[in-house]
Amino acid sequence: xxxxxxxAPKRLAxxxxxxxxxxxxxxxxxASAAGAMGWEVGVFFTFYGLTLLKPQLTAAVTPIGNPAMxxxxxxxxxxxxxxxxxxxxxxxxxxxxFNALATSLMKQTFENKGxxxxxxxxxxxIEMDVRMIGCQMTMDVFGFKREDFIKECEIGGAATFLEYAxxxxxxxxx
Amino acid sequence: MDVIKEDQVLDCSGMLCPMPVxxxxxxxxxxxxxxxxxxxSTDPGAPPxxxxxxxxxxxxxLRSMQEDGKFVFYIxxxx
Numbered sequence: 001x002x003x004x005x006x007x008a009p010k011r012l013a014x015x016x017x018x019x020x021x022x023x024x025x026x027x028x029x030x031a032s033a034a035g036a037m038g039w040e041v042g043v044f045f046t047f048y049g050l051t052l053l054k055p056q057l058t059a060a061v062t063p064i065g066n067p068a069m070x071x072x073x074x075x076x077x078x079x080x081x082x083x084x085x086x087x088x089x090x091x092x093x094x095x096x097x098f099n100a101l102a103t104s105l106m107k108q109t110f111e112n113k114g115x116x117x118x119x120x121x122x123x124x125x126i127e128m129d130v131r132m133i134g135c136q137m138t139m140d141v142f143g144f145k146r147e148d149f150i151k152e153c154e155i156g157g158a159a160t161f162l163e164y165a166x167x168x169x170x171x172x173x174x
Numbered sequence: 175m176d177v178i179k180e181d182q183v184l185d186c187s188g189m190l191c192p193m194p195v196x197x198x199x200x201x202x203x204x205x206x207x208x209x210x211x212x213x214x215s216t217d218p219g220a221p222p223x224x225x226x227x228x229x230x231x232x233x234x235x236l237r238s239m240q241e242d243g244k245f246v247f248y249i250x251x252x253x
Binding site for chain 2: 010029032033035036037038039113114115116121124128
């Protein structure tokens with residue numbers, strides 16, 4: 001319940017600051033799960049997170065400099081799928097198209113396991129009236145225009161988000 | 175254990191978080207207060223999630239059990 005109104009539903013305020021595929025999931029999953037529980041949700045998309053508000057999502061992922069990422073193949077017999085391949089950083093940085101390959105494999109892995117795509121999760125958030133705020137400053141800095149983003153989002157700044165977050169029960173930075 | 179008669183069945187087999195709670199929430203909204211939804215899930219995270227969801231939304235989780243290797247939940251819409 002918000003600080004000033006004990007009868008209001010719980011509120012979740014998130015900042016989404018990253019635009020890679022692995023970091024696209026947490027804000028939309030948390031927002032839709034909170035929405036499913038009847039909470040009010042607001043997500044502030046800033047810096048690279050702003051790219052998650054484009055109509056066509058092109059988020060990619062890279063294993064370069066990401067030693068925590070498991071490198072498993074989403075196809076083949078079970079024993080093969082369980083192998084965590086040790087690929088040297090030197091190979092990953094020098095083979096053209098490696099990031100595109102890693103992105104495609106990650107999407108396949110998630111699909112195999114039954115996790116919804118980022119597009120589907122975002123659509124569920126829209127259906128649940130999750131407030132999505134695009135950062136005005138980031139837009140100016142990277143030369144984006146209002147038309148570059150989905151119509152369901154609003155544009156605002158830090159003060160807009162902070163006011164919303166000041167009445168939230170859960171405030172998270174992603 | 176007595177049998178619960180459900181009014182609607184929602185099969186979320188093969189789906190992982192957050193889909194079980196999101197789809198349950200959507201389905202419950204289409205039902206009358208007092209009606210019972212039977213939700214089936216293969217997600218091991220579903221049992222604790224469904225308990226949290228029912229506490230948060232005020233809907234009653236009548237039973238959480240396993241049947242044929244899947245997780246089965248009976249939820250009554252309370253409001």
